[in-house]
Amino acid sequence: MLDFAIRNVSILDGSGSPAFAGDVGLKDGRIDGVGAVGAAHKELDARGLTLSPGFIDTHSHDDGAFLRYPDMMFKLAQGVTTVVSGNCGFSAVPADPARDPMQMSGGILAGLNGDFRDLDGYFKTVLELKPNINNMMLVGHNTVRTMVMDMAQRSPSPDELAQMKAHVERALEQGACGFSSGLIYRPGRWSQTEEVTELARCAAPFDALYTTHMRNEGDHLLEAVEESLTISREAGVHLHISHHKAAGPGNWGKVRDSLARVDTALAAGQRVTLDVYPYTAGSGRMVEYFNLDRVNQALAEVIRIARCPAFREFEGRMLKDIAVEQGIHITEAVRMILTAPRGDHTICIHFIIAEEDIETNLAHADMMVGSDGIPDLRGRPHPRLFGTFPRVLARYVRERGILKLPEAVRRMTSLAADTFGMIDRGRIREGAFADLVLFDPAVITDTATYDDPKQYPDGIKAVWVNGALSVLDGEDRKAGAGQMLRFRRT
Ligand code: CU
Numbered sequence: 001m002l003d004f005a006i007r008n009v010s011i012l013d014g015s016g017s018p019a020f021a022g023d024v025g026l027k028d029g030r031i032d033g034v035g036a037v038g039a040a041h042k043e044l045d046a047r048g049l050t051l052s053p054g055f056i057d058t059h060s061h062d063d064g065a066f067l068r069y070p071d072m073m074f075k076l077a078q079g080v081t082t083v084v085s086g087n088c089g090f091s092a093v094p095a096d097p098a099r100d101p102m103q104m105s106g107g108i109l110a111g112l113n114g115d116f117r118d119l120d121g122y123f124k125t126v127l128e129l130k131p132n133i134n135n136m137m138l139v140g141h142n143t144v145r146t147m148v149m150d151m152a153q154r155s156p157s158p159d160e161l162a163q164m165k166a167h168v169e170r171a172l173e174q175g176a177c178g179f180s181s182g183l184i185y186r187p188g189r190w191s192q193t194e195e196v197t198e199l200a201r202c203a204a205p206f207d208a209l210y211t212t213h214m215r216n217e218g219d220h221l222l223e224a225v226e227e228s229l230t231i232s233r234e235a236g237v238h239l240h241i242s243h244h245k246a247a248g249p250g251n252w253g254k255v256r257d258s259l260a261r262v263d264t265a266l267a268a269g270q271r272v273t274l275d276v277y278p279y280t281a282g283s284g285r286m287v288e289y290f291n292l293d294r295v296n297q298a299l300a301e302v303i304r305i306a307r308c309p310a311f312r313e314f315e316g317r318m319l320k321d322i323a324v325e326q327g328i329h330i331t332e333a334v335r336m337i338l339t340a341p342r343g344d345h346t347i348c349i350h351f352i353i354a355e356e357d358i359e360t361n362l363a364h365a366d367m368m369v370g371s372d373g374i375p376d377l378r379g380r381p382h383p384r385l386f387g388t389f390p391r392v393l394a395r396y397v398r399e400r401g402i403l404k405l406p407e408a409v410r411r412m413t414s415l416a417a418d419t420f421g422m423i424d425r426g427r428i429r430e431g432a433f434a435d436l437v438l439f440d441p442a443v444i445t446d447t448a449t450y451d452d453p454k455q456y457p458d459g460i461k462a463v464w465v466n467g468a469l470s471v472l473d474g475e476d477r478k479a480g481a482g483q484m485l486r487f488r489r490t
């Protein structure tokens with residue numbers, strides 16, 4: 001007897017093949033049958049709906065969210081059943097409970113002093129909270145470097161490099177899927193290519209990944225792509241470029257040149273993949289984007305405040321409007337916010353990306369989807385936290401026709417699972433873990449906006465995680481069935 005049967009559904013198996021009609025049976029957390037399946041304790045007639053593998057968010061910063069919001073509803077309600085955390089060089093581990101988690105993790109563990117030091121400890125702590133979704137982790141360069149060298153603005157000594165490598169190797173041994181960098185951030189921006197290459201080399205024996213928030217995504221995008229390709233080639237590892245974009249109007253369109261370089265590398269046998277979020281704005285800690293001695297006015301003009309502990313009334317507003325209201329120059333508004341108490345906790349949204357570039361990105365066969373959502377529910381976060389996956393299916397598949405539904409689902413499922421070493425996930429087939437999303441392709445849509453970002457999407461009927469019905473009609477069923485995943489291990 002099956003635990004659950006989903007009947008008469010249109011099945012997109014995640015491979016990119018067209019949908020076919022049938023039933024899917026679940027038992028003991030896995031898919032037990034596809035096609036015609038037998039009797040079950042519970043049934044759902046899903047006529048008219050589409051069932052696909054659960055979506056995989058390849059770019060998340062959910063390390064701390066698993067501790068703060070274990071229901072993870074902002075992801076689960078989108079149909080996301082697994083995230084990859086530890087991106088952009090910031091990861092929950094290695095950790096030192098005595099150190100400031102804000103500094104160690106670039107803010108992703110702010111306010112949380114987890115009692116763990118390594119990946120095993122972090123996983124144990126998270127599992128005790130019964131998270132609703134699965135998590136795969138990267139180990140981050142910025143975190144490792146801060147652990148060993150604090151904020152030193154120099155290259156590591158041989159001994160420091162050895163200590164950093166030991167941290168990276170330990171995380172990989174415990175199941176991290178790779179090493180991530182964030183080379184625009186502190187302290188990563190003070191590292192030379194050689195340092196990053198040496199650390200990425202740690203991933204080679206595991207055949208794990210090097211993922212990167214590149215050193216530059218604007219005027220020097222192409223040089224940054226070359227640096228990333230060089231690092232991964234010399235280290236002998238798979239390269240994954242995070243949130244691929246060309247920032248700033250003067251650079252719009254450059255994603256074509258950047259993808260051409262990726263294609264050349266692919267043709268030469270290098271392994272390269274990428275991810276993108278479906279919005280024209282980025283988001284992050286505002287302090288990272290401005291030099292207070294020389295405030296970039298063009299950037300300030302396109303900034304919207306998401307979260308601002310010093311000035312709550314600014315949340316959800318454009319900086320240029322705030323400056324007018326305060327009667328100050330916009331560059332002065334930047335200084336006022338960032339130098340206020342806890343000004344460095346301010347999170348901003350910056351409109352720097354061309355719509356056309358998003359489409360160019362999504363048209364590339366090795367492009368996955370990553371939300372890059374910053375899981376801080378205070379203030380008005382970037383809507384990508386709640387809307388990324390339904391938005392791709394609504395806007396870029398259904399409305400704009402940039403890619404077909406089976407292909408979009410492949411990128412969100414099997415391609416991501418295979419790339420990030422998730423065993424028996426990302427496909428609907430007998431024996432695979434039952435991570436599933438049931439949706440209406442004609443209806444699915446994001447409803448989160450910049451003004452009202454904390455909104456769950458429409459058109460998703462149900463989501464299963466490891467066989468447990470976790471969301472039904474937008475309601476959290478409190479299944480708590482998420483697992484902490486280890487690279488290429490079950
Ligand atoms: Cu990121």
Ligand code: ZN
Pocket residue numbers: 087088182213242243
């Ligand atoms: Zn990033």
